[in-house]
Amino acid sequence: MSEQPDTYTASAEVGAVRKRRSRLERVGLLLKSAPPSAWFGMIVVSLYILVAIFADVLAPYGEAEIHPIPFAPWGGDFFFGTDQIGRDVLTRLIYGARNTMGIALATTFLSFLIGGGLGLVAAINRSWLDQGLSRFVDVLMAIPSLIFALMLLSIFGSTITSLIMIIAVLDSTRVFRLTRAVAVNVAVMDYVEAAKLRGEGLGWIMRREILPNIMPPLVAEFGLRFCFVFLTIAALSFLGVGIQPPTADWGSMVRANASLIQFAKYDITAAITPLLPAAAIALLTVAVNFIVDWFLQKTSGLRE
Amino acid sequence: MRTSTGPLIAIEPAEPGKWRQDHQSTKGNAHLNAVLSTILKRLGMGFATLFVVSAIIFSSISMLPGDFSEAVLGQAATKETVAAFRKELGLDKPAPVRYFEWVGSVLQGDLGTSFSGRNASGQDRSRKVVDLVMPRLWNTLFLAGVTALIAVPLALFLGLTAALYRNTAYDRIVNAATLTTISTPEFFVAYILILFFASLWPVFPSLANIDASTALGERLYRVALPALTLTLVIVAHMMRMTRAAIINLLASPYIEMARLKGASRSQIILKHALPNAWAPIATVIAFNLAYLVVGVVVVEVVFVYPGVGQLMVDAVTSRDIPVVQACALIFAATYILLNLTADIIGIVTNPRLLHPR
Numbered sequence: 001m002s003e004q005p006d007t008y009t010a011s012a013e014v015g016a017v018r019k020r021r022s023r024l025e026r027v028g029l030l031l032k033s034a035p036p037s038a039w040f041g042m043i044v045v046s047l048y049i050l051v052a053i054f055a056d057v058l059a060p061y062g063e064a065e066i067h068p069i070p071f072a073p074w075g076g077d078f079f080f081g082t083d084q085i086g087r088d089v090l091t092r093l094i095y096g097a098r099n100t101m102g103i104a105l106a107t108t109f110l111s112f113l114i115g116g117g118l119g120l121v122a123a124i125n126r127s128w129l130d131q132g133l134s135r136f137v138d139v140l141m142a143i144p145s146l147i148f149a150l151m152l153l154s155i156f157g158s159t160i161t162s163l164i165m166i167i168a169v170l171d172s173t174r175v176f177r178l179t180r181a182v183a184v185n186v187a188v189m190d191y192v193e194a195a196k197l198r199g200e201g202l203g204w205i206m207r208r209e210i211l212p213n214i215m216p217p218l219v220a221e222f223g224l225r226f227c228f229v230f231l232t233i234a235a236l237s238f239l240g241v242g243i244q245p246p247t248a249d250w251g252s253m254v255r256a257n258a259s260l261i262q263f264a265k266y267d268i269t270a271a272i273t274p275l276l277p278a279a280a281i282a283l284l285t286v287a288v289n290f291i292v293d294w295f296l297q298k299t300s301g302l303r304e
Numbered sequence: 305m306r307t308s309t310g311p312l313i314a315i316e317p318a319e320p321g322k323w324r325q326d327h328q329s330t331k332g333n334a335h336l337n338a339v340l341s342t343i344l345k346r347l348g349m350g351f352a353t354l355f356v357v358s359a360i361i362f363s364s365i366s367m368l369p370g371d372f373s374e375a376v377l378g379q380a381a382t383k384e385t386v387a388a389f390r391k392e393l394g395l396d397k398p399a400p401v402r403y404f405e406w407v408g409s410v411l412q413g414d415l416g417t418s419f420s421g422r423n424a425s426g427q428d429r430s431r432k433v434v435d436l437v438m439p440r441l442w443n444t445l446f447l448a449g450v451t452a453l454i455a456v457p458l459a460l461f462l463g464l465t466a467a468l469y470r471n472t473a474y475d476r477i478v479n480a481a482t483l484t485t486i487s488t489p490e491f492f493v494a495y496i497l498i499l500f501f502a503s504l505w506p507v508f509p510s511l512a513n514i515d516a517s518t519a520l521g522e523r524l525y526r527v528a529l530p531a532l533t534l535t536l537v538i539v540a541h542m543m544r545m546t547r548a549a550i551i552n553l554l555a556s557p558y559i560e561m562a563r564l565k566g567a568s569r570s571q572i573i574l575k576h577a578l579p580n581a582w583a584p585i586a587t588v589i590a591f592n593l594a595y596l597v598v599g600v601v602v603v604e605v606v607f608v609y610p611g612v613g614q615l616m617v618d619a620v621t622s623r624d625i626p627v628v629q630a631c632a633l634i635f636a637a638t639y640i641l642l643n644l645t646a647d648i649i650g651i652v653t654n655p656r657l658l659h660p661r
Contacts, residue, residue: 143360154624157623254495261495261503282492289486
């Protein structure tokens with residue numbers, strides 16, 4: 001540190017070594033400026049993550065434990081009642097958070113690995129490779145992804161591995177487009193040229209020169225893609241071709257208990273049971289969207 | 305649309321670069337040709353995409369792991385039955401030959417034969433895919449059509465009024481409501497509607513089971529809830545994008561000019577901004593109708609509506625590949641054609657291309 005003069009001089013201020021705020025301080029300041037909607041989103045997402053991590057501790061029963069009474073009412077031993085074969089709904093909801101979110105997160109990471117990696121390579125290379133990849137992605141994007149996923153699932157079967165692989169590959173097309181679009185602007189910069197001239201490899205240029213400069217849009221996209229993947233997996237599970245029982249999952253829970261809705265007149269709580277997992281899905285998506293909105297506004301001053 | 309673009313272009317084109325470009329080529333013919341060639345180029349690209357997509361869908365059958373003829377016919381299938389089945393699928397011929405035979409028969413309306421209904425003894429009770437798909441296709445188109453008739457005018461109205469009264473309470477309420485419906489899964493919306501309108505107050509049926517003999521009035525009554533669900537899902541997107549397209553334009557100089565000369569707010573939106581916004585709005589509408597094609601799958605399953613989407617899900621569950629292929633081809637083709645239409649509308653309604661100087 002430089003010595004502190006008693007009087008103010010402009011040259012002293014310019015000359016003084018500026019202390020950088022620590023990462024923690026910066027995060028604290030950033031959080032202070034967050035609007036209520038973003039706070040709401042962050043609280044909801046942290047709650048979901050906590051539930052997912054401590055599912056074993058929080059859940060009153062085992063994930064696939066079957067009790068003698070199917071469709072038991074709310075209250076008593078079973079907080080939200082039991083489902084069609086007598087599994088505790090609250091337990092399934094808690095484990096569902098872990099399974100559904102875990103699979104969605106793994107899929108999103110994989111799709112960013114594939115799409116982001118190829119997008120960066122295409123942006124740096126700009127040769128036949130770029131052309132080929134871009135046209136291939138155009139064709140893949142011309143098929144609605146839910147339909148394509150259904151077709152591929154019918155071929156490879158509905159295992160969790162194939163589910164993750166298929167959705168990751170289909171979703172990576174969107175990531176590829178975005179990464180390539182933002183990376184192309186950075187790849188023509190002088191410092192990238194300089195790195196190339198001093199003989200850095202492709203991996204270095206991707207990770208150290210370009211990636212740090214395109215992080216904000218990619219992070220925002222990660223949130224949005226996560227929502228999209230999450231909804232796709234929920235929809236596929238709801239259709240019965242996604243995550244298979246006995247693994248607890250929100251999409252298939254909705255489908256399994258849907259028949260309870262017709263008893264709404266006699267017992268409103270029974271009718272709400274199938275809506276609980278659906279509401280859990282909706283709440284998480286809304287929360288993530290709120291955070292992404294705020295993040296986008298912060299990083300790019302983007303409005304509308 | 306064509307006539308309404310007249311007064312707008314007289315003021316000033318939005319991009320200065322385009323101005324110069326338009327100025328240089330003074331011959332009207334050249335412009336018409338430019339429009340035509342752009343359209344032809346786009347059409348060619350669309351059909352090329354369709355070709356490649358059909359090739360991908362076709363090749364999916366050869367990606368099947370193992371010898372699926374045994375899986376379909378059962379383990380007890382005799383060698384002759386398996387051989388006959390393989391021959392029927394054309395697996396004894398090279399792939400490109402099979403592809404062109406397949407495309408040829410699809411173009412003639414023959415989508416192959418379903419896998420289900422076969423067994424080991426060689427008895428064949430399977431049905432033609434066309435017979436399975438065609439009646440259901442009409443049902444799906446009916447549902448999508450009803451939805452589009454409600455959703456498109458509603459979304460345009462909401463989008464225009466939200467742009468007109470932007471930053472007011474009305475705008476904010478519409479925005480918040482649409483953001484919520486965008487982030488909710490379709491089946492959540494569907495079940496909430498069922499809970500209120502079919503269970504608590506039974507005004508509409510929760511099952512939309514219709515067949516060929518159902519009269520039009522009865523049909524409309526039965527598809528009310530599925531159509532309402534789809535409407536809620538796609539109106540949100542369309543409305544937001546209409547609003548964004550209009551507000552984007554409001555920043556351009558020619559709108560400021562109109563404002564300065566004293567045109568009223570609604571006049572500016574309807575006479576000055578809207579004609580230039582047709583292209584993005586048309587894209588949004590077509591994109592959402594294409595989305596409708598996909599959203600229909602989940603909604604059909606919720607309401608047990610006999611459409612192509614439900615057929616496809618059933619076929620995926622039973623791994624009935626010919627039916628899956630046919631459905632995928634129909635969905636993909638509709639999607640591509642709708643996007644193609646959107647682009648062409650965008651080209652045709654572009655005032656800069658239509659009114660050469």
